[in-house]
Amino acid sequence: MDGLKAATVEHYKAAMVLSGAGDALGYRQGSWEFNLSGPDIHMELQKLGGLKKITASLPNWPVSDDTVLHLATAEALATGKTEEELMHEVAARYVEGMKDMNGRAPGNTTILSVSKLRPGKENGYRVPYNPKGAGCGAAMRSMCIGMRYPKPDQLLSLVFVAVETGRMTHHHPIGFLGSVASALFASYAIQRRPLASWGLGLISEACPVAKQVIIDRGFAVEENQKEWDSFSEKWQRYLDLRGLSNGEGPVIWPSPYGVAERDEAYKSFSLTGWGGSCGHDAPMIALDALLGAGSDWEELMNRAAFHGGDNDSTAAIACCCWGLLYGTKGVPTGNYSKLEYRDRLERSARQLYALSH
Template identity: 75%
Template structure:
């Protein structure tokens, strides 16, 4: 993990994010399963992770990967500023035509239906008090691949905020995009994982808040609804004993599948772990902290749980790939993955742009 992030790490990040999505989703069967132990039992009956060939028709990627690709391919053009935002908005509109059997969330569908790429301000949608979901978080890891360096933090945050609120204008929603992008950038920097949450609260969120104010768009509503995200993250860092940015991480004495289901529920906004912008990256970080370089452990913690399992997995697996490559991952989990070529191609372009 001490080696700098190479092109192979970038490709693994994009590819394994798609693999985690397909595995956590299991063609609708696991994303909506209310029991982590039941998912693990079904996995066992399938012969375990080593036996899974994640390919069509049984293992499609979900809306998460389609929209993550839309963000990545927009960033891969090298465009900046408003030109980039219109480009990404147009790709979200296009991506929504590829949702057969992929289960996009209500805020994503509503937001994209309101985008008018190419028209002045057409990448912004009206404030939506319900826009708290994980739809922005699950498609923003690639922003950290495009802007991985500490001195690019302003670019990372502004792109995450603006692309995030194309569908999730509520801060609990779009700040999830900031978290996913930031943690990915931190992973490329090889920053210690115990510092990531503190960096989110102390480095990124103040920039995001200042940016929203400077833009003058939906400022009052955003500020009114701002605090929950940071308060819940502070609660989580306290819970794990990493609020000062140092370990050791505090884990419950028992933390198997059933206990994790309950824990993730306690992270959540409405009892469905990983559904919201704050807790999808939170569960992803929790899984990464607990798994180290063990893919199977990462999947058990980050993909096979009650709740929005594909959205937590798409984030966790992207970051894990950036840290560890594909080492130790059964090749069947990714070799014939839907959209593999697009995922790897966008990774190559993002790597070139970021170096």
């Protein structure tokens, strides 16, 4: 990313807060997250006077489960604990976080899995393999892992934590490799790695490390290996489509690629017809939005938040990476200045920055 200054504590704060803002704006108390029409969302957005006119604050713009659990992950990492101790800390904070879900629409897989966690007991952060655990609930809360382990030589730590915290709720390769993707993309943003190389780095560098982590940990190895390739295959298809298989581009965009066309494209990336709802396509749509928007916040939101899919999750991931790249430059202050939990988001950002340096 030529011309961008090195990531500072201000970039970290922007990342955590804007991730929450993207979540709150995409969610709109559930009315936009569960609206399957991007054009309808854009019409409602215009009636509100456009993005610049929105003050994302309570009671109308709460954060969703995405930010509550991203905060849980970040605050656990901020304790400085590592390995097994960290796993129990994360599990405990997920259990605690689930008490703060009124009106935040947590996913069923997350609800069920967290109810099985027993932090503090031996292997109490583990849940069984889940053939239906491919949702985006792990991907949406893992960007902070990349902020804790941002350096290229920390890839093993990043992947280890992303896999093990990811499969606390989404114990399926598509689910927890989504966690790896979000964490990895945040670290790439901090490294200022060219966006065109992110997808290839995911499948050629991080996924093999994740596979080794699963083998070395010796838990549910066979089940995971059986379904392993499904994640990379979907990503390879996306990279081929966008001309990014070589990690260099230039990006190939469909023409036109407006609101309606993006809805169809995002649906085609998905498993279920709800774009962004799974571990592979939530970070994929986030990357697609980052590639298309550059440093333009409004364009990022149009692509990552205001579409007919799981838009609060795709926005949470995209906006975190965007904040790491660009800070809050060009973002209307109303979009984030009165955001719910802003203080906690900024505090965890400062702590993660200190630990990562």
